[in-house]
Amino acid sequence: MRILFKTNYKQDLNLAKHGGHRFWYGLLILVLFAAPLILGGYYIGEATRILIYAMAGLGLMVLTGFTGQVSLGHAAFLAIGAYTNAWFLAQGFSSFVALPMAALLSMIGGLLVAIPAARMSGIYLAIATLAFAIIVEDFAGHLNSITGGNRGMMVDVPTLFGYQIWESWELYLFVLSILVVATLAVLNILRSPLGRAMIAVRDSEVSSQALGVNPMKIKVFAFTVSAAITGLAGAFLAHYMSFLTPQIFGILLSIQLLLMIVLGGLGTVHGVFFGAVLIGVLETGISIAKDTLPSSIGGLPGIEPFVFGVILISVIVFEPTGIYGRWIKIRSYMEFFPIYRRKSFKRQRTYLKTERLR
Amino acid sequence: MNEFLQLLIVGISQGCIYGLMALGFVMIYKATEMINFAQGDMMMLGSFVAWTLIMDLGIPFWLGVPATLIIMASFGALVDILIVRRVIGQPQFAVIILTLGLGIIFRAAAGMIWGQVPLTIDSPISGSSSFYGIVIGNERLVIIAVTAVLIAILWAYFRYSKWGIAMKAASQNQLAAYYSGIPVRVIISAVWAVAAAISALAGILLAPITLIEPMNGLLGIKAFAAAVIGGFGSMPGAILGGLIVGIIEPFAAAYVPAVKGSLIYVVMLIVLALRPQGLFAQIHKKKL
Amino acid sequence: MNLLEIENLSISFGGVKAVDDVSFVVEEGSVYAIIGPNGAGKSTIFNLLSRFYEPLSGQLNFAGNDLLELRAKDIARLGIARTFQNLELFEHASVLQNLLVGRHVHNSQSWWRQVLFTSSVIEAELEHRRKVEEVIDFLELAHYRNQMISGLPYGVRKKIELARALCIEPKLLLLDEPSSGLNPEETEEMGFWIEDIRRDLNMTVVLIEHDMSLVAEVSDRVLAIVDGKVVTEGDHTFVQSHPEVVSAYLGDVQ
Numbered sequence: 001m002r003i004l005f006k007t008n009y010k011q012d013l014n015l016a017k018h019g020g021h022r023f024w025y026g027l028l029i030l031v032l033f034a035a036p037l038i039l040g041g042y043y044i045g046e047a048t049r050i051l052i053y054a055m056a057g058l059g060l061m062v063l064t065g066f067t068g069q070v071s072l073g074h075a076a077f078l079a080i081g082a083y084t085n086a087w088f089l090a091q092g093f094s095s096f097v098a099l100p101m102a103a104l105l106s107m108i109g110g111l112l113v114a115i116p117a118a119r120m121s122g123i124y125l126a127i128a129t130l131a132f133a134i135i136v137e138d139f140a141g142h143l144n145s146i147t148g149g150n151r152g153m154m155v156d157v158p159t160l161f162g163y164q165i166w167e168s169w170e171l172y173l174f175v176l177s178i179l180v181v182a183t184l185a186v187l188n189i190l191r192s193p194l195g196r197a198m199i200a201v202r203d204s205e206v207s208s209q210a211l212g213v214n215p216m217k218i219k220v221f222a223f224t225v226s227a228a229i230t231g232l233a234g235a236f237l238a239h240y241m242s243f244l245t246p247q248i249f250g251i252l253l254s255i256q257l258l259l260m261i262v263l264g265g266l267g268t269v270h271g272v273f274f275g276a277v278l279i280g281v282l283e284t285g286i287s288i289a290k291d292t293l294p295s296s297i298g299g300l301p302g303i304e305p306f307v308f309g310v311i312l313i314s315v316i317v318f319e320p321t322g323i324y325g326r327w328i329k330i331r332s333y334m335e336f337f338p339i340y341r342r343k344s345f346k347r348q349r350t351y352l353k354t355e356r357l358r
Numbered sequence: 359m360n361e362f363l364q365l366l367i368v369g370i371s372q373g374c375i376y377g378l379m380a381l382g383f384v385m386i387y388k389a390t391e392m393i394n395f396a397q398g399d400m401m402m403l404g405s406f407v408a409w410t411l412i413m414d415l416g417i418p419f420w421l422g423v424p425a426t427l428i429i430m431a432s433f434g435a436l437v438d439i440l441i442v443r444r445v446i447g448q449p450q451f452a453v454i455i456l457t458l459g460l461g462i463i464f465r466a467a468a469g470m471i472w473g474q475v476p477l478t479i480d481s482p483i484s485g486s487s488s489f490y491g492i493v494i495g496n497e498r499l500v501i502i503a504v505t506a507v508l509i510a511i512l513w514a515y516f517r518y519s520k521w522g523i524a525m526k527a528a529s530q531n532q533l534a535a536y537y538s539g540i541p542v543r544v545i546i547s548a549v550w551a552v553a554a555a556i557s558a559l560a561g562i563l564l565a566p567i568t569l570i571e572p573m574n575g576l577l578g579i580k581a582f583a584a585a586v587i588g589g590f591g592s593m594p595g596a597i598l599g600g601l602i603v604g605i606i607e608p609f610a611a612a613y614v615p616a617v618k619g620s621l622i623y624v625v626m627l628i629v630l631a632l633r634p635q636g637l638f639a640q641i642h643k644k645k646l
Numbered sequence: 647m648n649l650l651e652i653e654n655l656s657i658s659f660g661g662v663k664a665v666d667d668v669s670f671v672v673e674e675g676s677v678y679a680i681i682g683p684n685g686a687g688k689s690t691i692f693n694l695l696s697r698f699y700e701p702l703s704g705q706l707n708f709a710g711n712d713l714l715e716l717r718a719k720d721i722a723r724l725g726i727a728r729t730f731q732n733l734e735l736f737e738h739a740s741v742l743q744n745l746l747v748g749r750h751v752h753n754s755q756s757w758w759r760q761v762l763f764t765s766s767v768i769e770a771e772l773e774h775r776r777k778v779e780e781v782i783d784f785l786e787l788a789h790y791r792n793q794m795i796s797g798l799p800y801g802v803r804k805k806i807e808l809a810r811a812l813c814i815e816p817k818l819l820l821l822d823e824p825s826s827g828l829n830p831e832e833t834e835e836m837g838f839w840i841e842d843i844r845r846d847l848n849m850t851v852v853l854i855e856h857d858m859s860l861v862a863e864v865s866d867r868v869l870a871i872v873d874g875k876v877v878t879e880g881d882h883t884f885v886q887s888h889p890e891v892v893s894a895y896l897g898d899v900q
Contacts, residue, residue, distance in 0.1 A: 010772060013768060070450070070451040072458075116630060126454055131627055134619070135624060192767055195760075199738070200747045203735070204735070204736060206730075207730060207736075209696075209698075211810070212723050212750050212814070213747070221757065252462075259459075302467075303470070312458075316445060316448075316452050316455055317456070
């Protein structure tokens with residue numbers, strides 16, 4: 001067990017709280033950037049997909065995990081980002097224009113939803129975002145001149161300074177760099193007053209108001225940041241897919257994003273990455289298992305969503321804090337061995353306010 | 359004018375289906391403050407179960423229908439007892455995600471059991487009636503009639519029967535109902551059972567006019583829009599919302615085909631933006 | 647000087663008048679207690695002051711400001727802080743984070759500075775932290791500083807809610823049943839703190855309270871409310887002996 005001696009309040013503001021943090025996170029980033037030297041093309045491709053999931057999940061986490069606004073329509077922002085990026089590249093602009101435009105248009109989409117949505121609570125918000133996603137998907141199918149409609153649309157490769165990014169490892173590094181920047185921005189928000197206000201709105205809207213927080217403003221801010229990050233992820237998803245059809249951005253993608261952050265652990269940045277890796281590995285795993293299992297099981301249509309559904313429900317019922325929550329428990333079990341008590345993480349009886357019976 | 363009437367009746371019959379499903383949503387919401395995103399999938403399962411009983415096992419239609427309703431009611435109660443009950447008291451998103459997950463599982467399971475090839479049930483009601491120059495399929499008229507009867511039964515049930523009143527009490531204040539000796543847990547399972555049975559009925563009614571396939575579960579989203587337009591928590595509102603959604607659809611398809619897929623959601627968003635609590639608001643302010 | 651003036655305040659819920667023509671003034675630097683049986687409309691007065699409810703009629707005046715012109719989020723900025731009867735803490739955040747939210751009204755950093763976490767944000771954060779630590783010292787919460795709210799016992803939560811309100815550095819503190827759910831020692835402690843808050847921090851306190859010994863100990867004036875109506879007002883001995891107050895608490899003595 002590590003005991004920290006703090007001599008300065010500034011220590012609590014640092015992202016890496018002690019030498020161990022600095023070492024391990026530094027090593028992680030180093031390994032991630034060096035990965036193309038070790039891994040072959042196929043695995044780099046898989047890794048790129050996981051990074052894109054992580055970016056989209058990061059966007060959703062800002063809104064759902066930290067501000068408590070459930071969105072069932074984040075695929076819409078992926079779609080806006082993907083199509084904007086592809087369209088600007090098709091017009092001959094470089095990624096320096098296309099990527100910011102993807103983020104900007106998603107942000108505008110986010111604002112459009114946020115302003116009415118900030119007045120809604122729980123279920124109404126979930127259903128409004130769901131409706132927004134359906135409308136965006138429908139639109140993408142009808143705007144033939146921009147999106148190619150249901151026939152689909154080819155995506156040009158990204159270009160930087162006139163250099164075309166063809167190789168999969170180049171795309172990987174590009175995505176990774178942007179993801180690192182986005183993660184740092186989110187971490188900064190979380191350690192400043194805005195992040196605390198977001199958590200306040202999530203946990204108790206009334207008392208946040210009584211403390212001078214404007215929940216409307218905070219929700220709109222969270223929506224905008226969330227949409228921008230998810231839009232960027234969409235832009236990269238376009239490159240990863242290299243061919244876009246509206247069906248990609250259906251409701252199942254939105255649910256999968258939600259599933260990812262819940263699996264990883266809601267309300268933590270770690271959770272985003274745990275979730276993205278798990279979903280990515282699971283997808284690969286299921287497709288491998290499908291080939292190796294006897295076709296009577298592996299060949300069944302719908303085995304993939306079935307497995308996802310079962311995992312999702314098990315997590316909600318048995319470990320609502322997700323993988324990250326489980327990891328914290330295991331870690332403290334080892335730190336405090338042999339005096340660890342199961343009770344340390346027992347949830348306190350919540351003081352029911354709705355007069356509902358458990 | 360004839361075309362208008364024709365579309366209107368088609369819309370009303372379609373709206374009855376949505377209304378029934380929305381009714382299921384609203385009942386469960388009122389009793390448990392939970393949204394059952396798997397409602398549409400329960401409807402879909404209901405129509406598959408009916409198909410198995412009637413077409414596969416050869417049970418007569420008039421026996422197969424009540425058997426389906428009983429099977430699906432037990433299924434609904436089981437879902438509550440085995441799974442949903444465990445998350446009561448957890449934050450709302452947990453419940454939303456749980457029922458979304460259930461929906462995914464139901465859809466996938468239906469695909470594995472019954473396959474992706476659309477199925478049909480031979481209905482004893484066929485043919486069409488014509489009056490005032492419009493021609494309407496009899497099965498659509500049956501939908502409207504059955505829905506009307508069901509609404510009357512439900513109304514009487516909640517008004518006069520002991521169980522119905524207990525359900526109403528439990529949905530208004532669980533603790534108070536519990537202290538008055540109402541078995542709240544049993545009541546909640548019963549609500550799930552009734553909601554599942556109503557959706558199954560919607561599924562059976564829908565079967566003659568559309569094909570039965572796993573993706574029908576996604577119709578639940580439209581029913582959800584109906585419930586929202588009507589104002590969650592109001593049973594007449596659910597039916598009205600269903601009718602609004604049902605009527606919008608054929609008219610949009612006939613006159614503005616470009617927006618037929620999204621018009622109801624646009625309407626729903628407008629309703630939400632103007633009246634965030636729905637048309638038939640039941641405003642409950644949280645006690646501080 | 648009067649810090650808070652309430653005139654002819656009324657509100658009704660579904661036809662029931664929860665607050666009926668209530669008027670009173672709170673003098674700056676005093677401790678003012680509101681008593682009354684459950685459901686008398688005491689908390690509703692606080693919720694009206696917080697602007698969570700819209701009154702049917704009446705005037706709310708605080709230090710020369712008309713509260714009815716403001717919205718809920720603006721009240722804290724004027725210098726009014728409150729606690730809640732059923733505790734409204736940020737459950738899934740640490741004690742320190744909860745208290746830092748109390749500093750929200752003193753934040754003036756723009757959003758993009760916060761995203762970049764510039765040196766001016768760091769300066770401001772350190773200043774907030776120092777203020778929060780003063781409150782932590784004052785209420786002896788150092789032990790819990792980095793713990794999550796969701797794992798803490800009720801008595802401690804109660805204290806943290808008080809601490810969070812103090813972090814606003816308010817002029818007026820509204821305490822909704824500060825002693826409910828506390829054991830006798832904790833209640834006594836709460837009494838000392840309320841005295842300290844008035845004396846050392848120069849805050850005016852309005853409290854809703856059932857524990858008459860606490861009311862007697864700390865309050866300068868007491869207002870008794872029954873069924874939304876003012877029954878009487880005065881010092882605690884006078885109010886406690888008022889026949890209508892006695893009958894409201896003990897039932898009619900025939």
